[in-house]
Amino acid sequence: MKDKFYQYIQNLQDQITSKLESIDGHAKFQEDLWKRPEGGGGRTRVIENGNVFEKGGVNISGVHGKLPKSMQTYFKVGDVDFFACGLSLVLHPKNPMVPTVHANWRYFEMYDDAGEIIDSWFGGGQDLTPYYLFDEDAIHFHQTCKTACDKHDPEFYPNYKKRCDEYFYNAHRNEGRGIGGLFFDYCKATQSKSMENWYNFVTEVGDSFLEAYVPIVERRKDLPYTTAQRNWQEIRRGRYVEFNLVHDKGTLFGLKTNGRIESILMSLPPHVQWVYDHHPEQGSDEEKLIQTLQEPKKWI
Numbered sequence: 001m002k003d004k005f006y007q008y009i010q011n012l013q014d015q016i017t018s019k020l021e022s023i024d025g026h027a028k029f030q031e032d033l034w035k036r037p038e039g040g041g042g043r044t045r046v047i048e049n050g051n052v053f054e055k056g057g058v059n060i061s062g063v064h065g066k067l068p069k070s071m072q073t074y075f076k077v078g079d080v081d082f083f084a085c086g087l088s089l090v091l092h093p094k095n096p097m098v099p100t101v102h103a104n105w106r107y108f109e110m111y112d113d114a115g116e117i118i119d120s121w122f123g124g125g126q127d128l129t130p131y132y133l134f135d136e137d138a139i140h141f142h143q144t145c146k147t148a149c150d151k152h153d154p155e156f157y158p159n160y161k162k163r164c165d166e167y168f169y170n171a172h173r174n175e176g177r178g179i180g181g182l183f184f185d186y187c188k189a190t191q192s193k194s195m196e197n198w199y200n201f202v203t204e205v206g207d208s209f210l211e212a213y214v215p216i217v218e219r220r221k222d223l224p225y226t227t228a229q230r231n232w233q234e235i236r237r238g239r240y241v242e243f244n245l246v247h248d249k250g251t252l253f254g255l256k257t258n259g260r261i262e263s264i265l266m267s268l269p270p271h272v273q274w275v276y277d278h279h280p281e282q283g284s285d286e287e288k289l290i291q292t293l294q295e296p297k298k299w300i
Contacts (some may be wrong), residue, residue, distance in 0.1 A: 001120070001195055002062075002083055005107045005202075009060045009087040010043075012105075012206050016089065017045050017058050019210055022048050023217060024050040029058070035261055039065035040083075044263045048270070052098070052221050056091035057266035063257070067110065070256045081111040082116070087206070088250065090267040091213075096233035097220040099130035099137065100240065101180070101213050102128035102267070105206045106251060122198045123185035125160065126209055127168055128216075129178030129240060131233040133289050133298075136218045138179045142299040145182050145205070152201040160184045165296035170243050175293040177243045181212075234273040241268055 017029045028048030036042035042061030047053050051150035062085035072078060086106030092101065105124035112118050128141045132136035142161070164183035169176050182205060187198045244251050244267050280286030 001110055001199065002085060002107060004188075005122075005199065006060075006062050006085045007103065008203055008206070009085065011059055013043065013045065013060050013087055016210060017047075019214065020047065020053065020058070020091070023053045023214065023221075026051040027053065030069070032262075034263070035112065036063050036065075038256070038258065039063060042260065042263060044260075044266065046266055050094070052093055052095070052217065054092050054094040055270045056089070056267075057263070058087070058089040059263050059266065060087045061085060061260075061263065063259075068257050071253070075110070077110065081115075083109045084273055086124070086170065089266050090265075092237070092269040093217065093221065095221055095223060096131045096225050096229045097134075097223040099128050099220075100237075100269075101129070102127055103206075103209050107202075120188070120201045121185070122187040122195075124202055125181060125183035125207065126205065126212065127162055127164055127178055127181035127183070128158065128213075129236075131236050132229070132285055133179070133292055134220070137219070138297075138299050140215060141179075141181060141212050144208050146300060148204045148208040149182070149201075151204060152197070156184075156201070157182070162296075168243065170239055172246070173239060173242070175239070175290065176296065177240060177293075179292065179299070180296065231273065232280070234269075234271050235267040235275055235278055236289075237272045238274045241272055244268065281294070 021028055024047065029045040029047045033045040034044065040063035044057065044059045047056045064083040065081065067077065067080050069081045084106065086104060088104045090102045091100060103126035107122050109120045111119050126145065130144065146157040149160065160182040161180060164180040165176060167183045168178060168180065180286060189195045197279050251264055280290060
């Protein structure tokens with residue numbers, strides 16, 4: 001399974017970066033191959049200063065070795081070996097009318113002393129963080145997520161949307177990071193679902209990513225915007241940074257397992273503002289966004 005899924009994310013990385021380069025029309029992804037001293041490595045691809053994408057990363061990795069003490073405590077296990085692989089992407093567009101997007105699809109295994117698998121699971125999801133809210137964009141993104149889920153289980157979309165709303169939440173701000181999407185984790189073999197079933201589901205969602213995001217980019221990338229709207233985008237990006245550094249389990253896992261810092265922190269936007277006690281004008285589009293983020297919304 002680990003070889004099969006790693007091959008899948010290699011191919012998916014190629015598909016996504018190729019499509020994004022064609023949309024940008026100017027910038028190309030810079031590729032960085034790296035190795036982890038404890039075992040494994042990855043292929044980082046970063047795009048910067050493009051016509052459409054100010055900064056973005058589409059990274060894959062496959063790492064293995066002894067599970068660090070901090071993660072043994074987290075998973076409530078003793079000395080075990082692990083393997084983890086996944087594709088993680090974040091895109092920060094230049095135009096504030098185009099939303100930031102994040103996605104991740106991953107697979108994890110743990111082994112006993114004999115090298116036998118004692119636990120394995122899939123996880124992942126995709127979510128949208130707009131700076132200006134266009135209802136039709138939110139509906140399109142969620143409908144694409146639901147369509148992918150419904151092919152496998154009618155309970156998946158409502159359950160994983162709810163988890164996404166709960167997970168990507170800045171509790172210290174009492175607001176969502178964005179308008180959600182899907183979030184699933186610890187997808188393990190059961191009587192009703194094999195690991196093969198989970199593989200088919202996770203790859204279905206991965207394959208739906210470009211369909212979910214690209215039409216939104218193409219609708220919004222050439223819209224005019226003001227300096228004030230750009231400032232708002234940078235203020236909201238600050239909230240994104242706060243979530244990733246304070247709450248995100250993937251970031252914390254990478255930092256605690258001697259992960260590659262450049263790859264882990266590629267999710268951070270290049271230009272951000274933290275304005276003291278900032279509040280948008282009453283009745284403005286900016287206030288509309290804030291109000292929407294206060295309470296998860298049923299988009300479809």
